[in-house]
Amino acid sequence: MAATGVLSGMRVVEAAAFVAAPLGGMTLAQMGADVIRIDTLGGGLDYRRWPVTDDDTSLFWTGLNKSKRSVALDLSSQEGRELAMALICAPGPDAGLFVTNFPPRGWLDYDRLRAGRSDLIQLTLQGDRHGGSAVDYTVNPRLGVPAMTGPASSGEPVNHVLPAWDLITGQMVAVGLLAAERHRGRTGQGQHIKLSLQDVGLAVMAHLGFIEEARRGQPRARHGNELFGAFGRDFRCADGERVMVVGLTGKQWRAIADATGLGAEFDALGRQLGLDLAQEGNRFRARREIGERVGAWIAARPLAAVAQAFDAQGVCWTRYQGIEQLVNSDPECSPANPMFSTLHQPGVGEVLAPGIPLDFQGSGRLPAQPAPVLGQHTEEVLAQLLGLDTAQFGRLAERGVVARPPVG
Amino acid sequence: MAATGVLSGMRVVEAAAFVAAPLGGMTLAQMGADVIRIDTLGGGLDYRRWPVTDDDTSLFWTGLNKSKRSVALDLSSQEGRELAMALICAPGPDAGLFVTNFPPRGWLDYDRLRAGRSDLIQLTLQGDRHGGSAVDYTVNPRLGVPAMTGPASSGEPVNHVLPAWDLITGQMVAVGLLAAERHRGRTGQGQHIKLSLQDVGLAVMAHLGFIEEARRGQPRARHGNELFGAFGRDFRCADGERVMVVGLTGKQWRAIADATGLGAEFDALGRQLGLDLAQEGNRFRARREIGERVGAWIAARPLAAVAQAFDAQGVCWTRYQGIEQLVNSDPECSPANPMFSTLHQPGVGEVLAPGIPLDFQGSGRLPAQPAPVLGQHTEEVLAQLLGLDTAQFGRLAERGVVARPPVG
Numbered sequence: 097m098a099a100t101g102v103l104s105g106m107r108v109v110e111a112a113a114f115v116a117a118p119l120g121g122m123t124l125a126q127m128g129a130d131v132i133r134i135d136t137l138g139g140g141l142d143y144r145r146w147p148v149t150d151d152d153t154s155l156f157w158t159g160l161n162k163s164k165r166s167v168a169l170d171l172s173s174q175e176g177r178e179l180a181m182a183l184i185c186a187p188g189p190d191a192g193l194f195v196t197n198f199p200p201r202g203w204l205d206y207d208r209l210r211a212g213r214s215d216l217i218q219l220t221l222q223g224d225r226h227g228g229s230a231v232d233y234t235v236n237p238r239l240g241v242p243a244m245t246g247p248a249s250s251g252e253p254v255n256h257v258l259p260a261w262d263l264i265t266g267q268m269v270a271v272g273l274l275a276a277e278r279h280r281g282r283t284g285q286g287q288h289i290k291l292s293l294q295d296v297g298l299a300v301m302a303h304l305g306f307i308e309e310a311r312r313g314q315p316r317a318r319h320g321n322e323l324f325g326a327f328g329r330d331f332r333c334a335d336g337e338r339v340m341v342v343g344l345t346g347k348q349w350r351a352i353a354d355a356t357g358l359g360a361e362f363d364a365l366g367r368q369l370g371l372d373l374a375q376e377g378n379r380f381r382a383r384r385e386i387g388e389r390v391g392a393w394i395a396a397r398p399l400a401a402v403a404q405a406f407d408a409q410g411v412c413w414t415r416y417q418g419i420e421q422l423v424n425s426d427p428e429c430s431p432a433n434p435m436f437s438t439l440h441q442p443g444v445g446e447v448l449a450p451g452i453p454l455d456f457q458g459s460g461r462l463p464a465q466p467a468p469v470l471g472q473h474t475e476e477v478l479a480q481l482l483g484l485d486t487a488q489f490g491r492l493a494e495r496g497v498v499a500r501p502p503v504g
Numbered sequence: 505m506a507a508t509g510v511l512s513g514m515r516v517v518e519a520a521a522f523v524a525a526p527l528g529g530m531t532l533a534q535m536g537a538d539v540i541r542i543d544t545l546g547g548g549l550d551y552r553r554w555p556v557t558d559d560d561t562s563l564f565w566t567g568l569n570k571s572k573r574s575v576a577l578d579l580s581s582q583e584g585r586e587l588a589m590a591l592i593c594a595p596g597p598d599a600g601l602f603v604t605n606f607p608p609r610g611w612l613d614y615d616r617l618r619a620g621r622s623d624l625i626q627l628t629l630q631g632d633r634h635g636g637s638a639v640d641y642t643v644n645p646r647l648g649v650p651a652m653t654g655p656a657s658s659g660e661p662v663n664h665v666l667p668a669w670d671l672i673t674g675q676m677v678a679v680g681l682l683a684a685e686r687h688r689g690r691t692g693q694g695q696h697i698k699l700s701l702q703d704v705g706l707a708v709m710a711h712l713g714f715i716e717e718a719r720r721g722q723p724r725a726r727h728g729n730e731l732f733g734a735f736g737r738d739f740r741c742a743d744g745e746r747v748m749v750v751g752l753t754g755k756q757w758r759a760i761a762d763a764t765g766l767g768a769e770f771d772a773l774g775r776q777l778g779l780d781l782a783q784e785g786n787r788f789r790a791r792r793e794i795g796e797r798v799g800a801w802i803a804a805r806p807l808a809a810v811a812q813a814f815d816a817q818g819v820c821w822t823r824y825q826g827i828e829q830l831v832n833s834d835p836e837c838s839p840a841n842p843m844f845s846t847l848h849q850p851g852v853g854e855v856l857a858p859g860i861p862l863d864f865q866g867s868g869r870l871p872a873q874p875a876p877v878l879g880q881h882t883e884e885v886l887a888q889l890l891g892l893d894t895a896q897f898g899r900l901a902e903r904g905v906v907a908r909p910p911v912g
Contacts (some may be wrong), residue, residue, distance in 0.1 A: 098693045098704035100689040101614045102683045102686070103683055103686065103687070105690075106686075109756065118744055119711065122711070122905045123676075123679060127683050131770050133762060140872075143781070144784065144785065145733060145784070146713075146732055146734070146784070146785055146788065147714075147716070147717040147722070147724075147732075148733075149720070149787065152785075154713075155713035155716045155717055156712060156713045156733075159649065159712060159713045159716065160711055160712075170514040180582045192724065197563075199632075205653075209623070216525060221818075222757045224836070225836075225863075229710075229818060229819075229820040230822070231750055231752065232822070233731055233736055233748060233750050233752075234748055234750060234820060234821060234822035235822070237738070237748045237822050237823070237824040237825070238823070238824075238825060238830070239827070239830060240825055240826050240829070240830050241666055242729075242824060243667045243824060243826045244828070245653075245664065245827070246627070246654055246662050247660070247662075252655070253746060254653065254654050254655075254662060254729070255729040255748070256653065256664055256666070256668070256739070257724075257727075257730075257732075258649055258651045258668055258708075258712075259666035259712075260666055260671065261552070263668065263670045264668070264672055264675055267529075267676050267678075267679055268676030268861065268862065270675075270679045271675055271679055271682065272533060272864075273684060273860040274679065274682035274686065275535050275682060275862070275868075276511045276864065277539045277686070277876070278510070278682065278685070278686065279510040279511070279864075279867055280618060281689075282905050283867075285864065285866055287864055287865055287867060288865045288866065289862055289863060289864050289865065290863040290865060291861055291862050292861065295841070295843050295858075296743025296843075296862040298837055298841070298843070299843065299858040299859075300569060300671055300859070301827070301830075302856065302857065303527065303530070303567045303568055303570075303858070304523070304564060304567060304568075304857045305554075305555040305562075305563035305567050306827055307827070307830070307831055307837065307856060308555070308563045308567065308852070308855050309555040309563055309829070310727075310827040310831045311831045311855075311856060312557070315556070315827045315828040316555075316665075317825060319665075320663075321650075321661065321663040323641055324555075324665075325552070325554025325555065326553075327557075328641055330645070330663070335630075338644055338645075340641060340645045340663070342639055342642060343609050344639065344641075345549050348637070350606070356628075369672065375552070376552065376553070376554070377552065377560075379555055379783075384579075387607075388619050410637060412637045412638070412639060412642060413642060414638070414642035414645050414646045414647070414653060415644070416645040416646075416650060416661050417646060417648055417651070418648050418723060419647070419651070419652070419709070419714055419715070419718040419723045419724060420648075420718050421648070421724040422646070422647060422648050422709075422718070423715055423718040423719045423723075426646070428632070428633075428702065428706060429706055429715065433633070433634075433703070433706070434616070435648060435703050435706065435707065436706075436710075439646070444716070447716050447719075448710065448715060448719060449710065449711050449715070450703075450706060450710045451707075452707075452710070453699055453700065453704045453706075454679070454680040454697055454698075455633075455697060455698040455699065455705045456680075456684065456695055456697050457695055457696045457697065457842065458685075458693055458694065458695025458696065458700060459683075459684075459687055459691075459695060461634055461695065463782065467509040470741045472558065479584075491613045491878070496604075497574075499794075
């Protein structure tokens, strides 16, 4: 069965930059929605975002705009903005969805856009809920996460490398558009949805209990590489390789005991400490003593022997590997994993590209498609959505409102 | 206008534990869906997950199950499992949605469940795509993130504190259910959707360019607290307070120059290095030299003076604060932020609880609702969905298949 995509027929316009909003758009595109990204001529704020190739093509931009169509317009001109507004408001029962992380003012004001399509759904992503400047790298320190990260002995904050807040928010962008479209299908009503990166962060910190424990006078301490509230941490094998071992559930804990043969020692330890180690919280309380025993067992064996014993008992563990090991030797990060395919990305060459992780077993999962060349679909989209003919497009090009894209 | 929730009318059954799948369910619940969580009697694997109160009520469980209804059944008994299956397959045009992170075998086998409802949508979350054991704490080291995190001078891996992969995946659970329901509404077809935490991680690492740069022989190095590819890092003020300062976009970069008065020095630096610092990548290349100048300016001033100068020019920055400062003195983490409300959580007391960060300005945003007491809605749900009367419920209770919940 050739997959058509679970969102086939839906059309979304995106005018956005960086991670969250483009990831939201791409999530929909990789499920089959027609996502039209509008950029200004020459590219927007994220068009050169690192990492880049040797000739300055952004692996970031091409990574976050897969499966979209690209329209490039001179958004500094009134005519360019009017074309963008017309695309946002173009008719179609499964259209009229717009996502942006630009300020919802001027031509992006919801009430103004809505004059062109009364049931428009617009999702505006902001840094904070007041429209102020905030990015993943500033939200995270404000939430207190860097102060809890890294070696327990250190007082230095540790920033995260993964823009986690952006990534969570990106999925929430897709959630918001899908939920609002469902509502519109039942009521006929469009609406403006506001979402802020900072509010996503605050909500998550509350959901996980970080905020409530701090409100109760027990702010989370730094625990280095230890899992909070149960047993889990990193260890070094005899050959220097590092492993992460987790005993969160009872089954995982028993597997560690079985694989290491330390069950009797754990029992004795529990009696000595007066703690029932079958309870996860007690494993956290006894983490130092448990860690010493597990650590000694692991330190006496090379990774291969640890792996064999752990896998035989179904221990929840992994080896720490660098990204070079991930890409060079882990079969999950290769076309052997059906989520991935190797494709030609204009400006970059052959890339390993993932489709959507959601494996829709009934309707099928679409393979990854490359990101467009900037402006690749300008003429096609203006013709299809606004009925512009070749001559009209040519006149726009002469006035510099649109450009003919380079051959990719 | 009293908000009814953008997903009002939708019904979802959840049988799950820990972060991702319950967060997916809660995301839908906080938009107005009727989310019925099924647990085994006494609670599932996450019922005591830390953080906990002094009397062992989980702030984690109550945080991730807000706005849901709770049904508790003896899932080790055939009768309990049959009741669960009947709830999953209960009729209703906006029902027949099921999310789980338990193995899709036995009573949770999709084909078996589908016999009870042919258009059932089931989303099964797994650790890896083969159904193997993997959790956030093992996925992350395998992806290479801890090896890139922390001080550049250190060779030690640094685990993240925030279960970022779980959180991204949780939102993707909601995306998958909404997308599949949209598809079912158009085609009548339900389906089984599989999603793995590890695939989410791999996809994200590719989207952001980490995988492609490593495939091209340039694996990302550790850059400590520095933002990659532009200018951004932490600094220490004269009074010891720490700040994060970001110059990612041109506007952000100019704001730093204006606030610090270092514009002429930056120009001279650019000429000296032969780098146009208006280009973000060159700011990364010159990060050490820029950092010395910005750092000296900040080190000469207490936080208050830095804040005043930065805010006057719209610099993208933040103070590093601990979570105790966040909860005690940041108005965004209080009921002054309309996302939050103070409510009574059974077993915990007064908590500061967030609703959904998505602010649906047309249909309204629902206020946060507490998590249920375990089994609080068993009788109500069995009556409503399966038509069980009081006498039938009483006989189930006598046989130990259900329990009457404690008064919360």
